[in-house]
Amino acid sequence: xxxxxxxxxxxxxxxxxxxxxxxxxxxxxxxxxxxxxxxxxxxxxxxxxxxxxxxxxxxxxxxxxxxxxxxxxxxxxxxxxxxxxxxxxx
Numbered sequence: 889x890x891x892x893x894x895x896x897x898x899x900x901x902x903x904x905x906x907x908x909x910x911x912x913x914x915x916x917x918x919x920x921x922x923x924x925x926x927x928x929x930x931x932x933x934x935x936x937x938x939x940x941x942x943x944x945x946x947x948x949x950x951x952x953x954x955x956x957x958x959x960x961x962x963x964x965x966x967x968x969x970x971x972x973x974x975x976x977x978x
Contacts (some may be wrong), residue, residue: 937974939966939970946958946959
């Protein structure tokens with residue numbers, strides 16, 4: 889049986905590139921939420937639930953050949969962060 893640390897090493901989940909990309913995606917979503925909440929105001933449950941739904945579900949993305957249904961890149965860190973914020977709002 890592998891420990892969590894072993895699985896991170898085996899799957900290479902903490903490479904520098906992945907860390908940078910996860911952080912960039914999270915910053916992008918935080919910016920979107922700030923704009924939606926009129927920057928400077930507190931985040932509200934309705935807005936957070938909207939973004940949680942958006943990043944928890946698949947969306948359609950078109951490439952050169954076809955339209956594919958897929959999750960947003962790095963959606964796991966985004967959904968974790970939003971769920972954490974929702975818990976603090978009660």
